[in-house]
Amino acid sequence: QVQLVESGGGVVQPGRSLRLSCAASGFTFSSYAMHWVRQAPGKGLEWVAVISHDGSNKYYADSVKGRFTISRDNSKNTLYLQMNSLRAEDTAVYYCARGGQQWLVFRWFDPWGQGTLVTVSS
Amino acid sequence: EIVMTQSPATLSVSPGERATLSCRASQSVSSNLAWYQQKPGQAPRLLIYGASTRATGIPARFSGSGSGTEFTLTISSLQSEDFAVYYCQQYNNWYSFGQGTKLEIK
Numbered sequence: 001q002v003q004l005v006e007s008g009g010g011v012v013q014p015g016r017s018l019r020l021s022c023a024a025s026g027f028t029f030s031s032y033a034m035h036w037v038r039q040a041p042g043k044g045l046e047w048v049a050v051i052s053h054d055g056s057n058k059y060y061a062d063s064v065k066g067r068f069t070i071s072r073d074n075s076k077n078t079l080y081l082q083m084n085s086l087r088a089e090d091t092a093v094y095y096c097a098r099g100g101q102q103w104l105v106f107r108w109f110d111p112w113g114q115g116t117l118v119t120v121s122s
Numbered sequence: 123e124i125v126m127t128q129s130p131a132t133l134s135v136s137p138g139e140r141a142t143l144s145c146r147a148s149q150s151v152s153s154n155l156a157w158y159q160q161k162p163g164q165a166p167r168l169l170i171y172g173a174s175t176r177a178t179g180i181p182a183r184f185s186g187s188g189s190g191t192e193f194t195l196t197i198s199s200l201q202s203e204d205f206a207v208y209y210c211q212q213y214n215n216w217y218s219f220g221q222g223t224k225l226e227i228k
Contacts (some may be wrong), residue, residue, distance in 0.1 A: 035217075045158075045166065045209055047217040059216065095165055106213040108156035110168040110177060 002026040002111055004096050009116030012086055022079040022096030022113055030054070030074040033099035035109055036081050038092035048094070049081065052103040064090075086120045093117050124148055124212050128220035134228040137200050143223045145193040145210035154214035157186055157195045160222075161206045169208075170195065197225075 008020040022034070036048040049060045049070040058070050069082040079096050093115040100107030125148040135141045145155070153173040158166035168177040170186035173193060183198045197204055205227050210220040 044221045045211075045219040047219065050217075106154060106216070108168060108171040108211070108213055109158075109166075110171075112165040112167070114165050 002098070004098065004111060004113035006094065006096055006113045006116040009094065009118045011119045011121060013122050014087060014120055016086055017082070017084045018086065018118060020081040020083070020094055020096075020116060020118070022081075024077045024079065024098075027098070029072075029077040031101055033101070033103065033107075034070075034072060034079045035097045035099050036070060036079075037095045037097055037109070037112070038090075039095070039115070040089075040092045043092075046092075050099060051079070053101060057103050083118070086118075088120050091118060091120050124151060124215055124218050126210055126212055126218050126220035128208075128210055128223045130223060131221070132224045132226060134226050135200055136228045137202060139200055139228075141197045141200055141204075141225055143195040143197075143208055143225070145188075145195070145220050147191045147193075147212055150190045151212040151214035153189045154212060155186075155188070155193050156211045156213065157184075158209045158211065159204075159206050160209065166209060200225075202227075 003025045005023045012018045035050045038046050051058050051070045055072050067085045071080045095112050095115045097109035097112040127146045129144045155173045157170040160166045174186045185196045187194050207222045207224050209222050
């Protein structure tokens with residue numbers, strides 16, 4: 001079955017870096033755009049970033065632009081989120097989710113991974 | 123940026139009754155709207171896409187309607203497993219989510 005499994009979360013000090021991973025299985029990973037979405041404790045969902053199926057196109061929310069980098073390795077069926085210059089307000093559960101198959105043809109997110117918690121604290 | 127506003131923030135309904143959740147977009151999103159259900163400690167689950175199409179495996183008691191800026195998610199005859207938080211999402215112009223409606227047992 002289609003499955004997404006995130007990893008890499010943890011506690012990190014403000015200003016430091018962290019890299020999240022999302023391992024995909026059960027579908028042709030290289031055919032789909034992929035997203036990161038986050039959810040601060042007790043809060044709603046915030047879209048973070050998207051990458052096209054081949055990694056050639058990326059787009060970010062203003063809140064993370066210049067600090068976060070989304071990437072993928074289609075040979076490993078894995079999505080990444082490199083998070084630099086972390087701030088307390090980046091504390092959240094980070095989910096990866098599958099998007100559509102064509103860049104700029106926007107689509108709903110399905111499925112989602114179970115999430116990984118990132119806590120930014122000194 | 124398209125702002126999505128959900129109402130009410132909390133809805134109290136008895137099991138077996140009908141629940142109606144609303145979502146409004148700050149500008150037209152056509153029918154490019156999805157609904158997700160999230161239970162505590164779990165990831166969001168897709169319920170509805172295209173404003174009114176049920177995702178695979180979603181029971182018929184869930185229905186979506188609307189287009190443009192006004193959307194509704196209706197759950198007929200609430201079951202115990204339906205009490206959760208519901209989010210709408212527009213995907214007409216990049217992506218944005220509503221703040222969620224918590225559906226609680228009355």
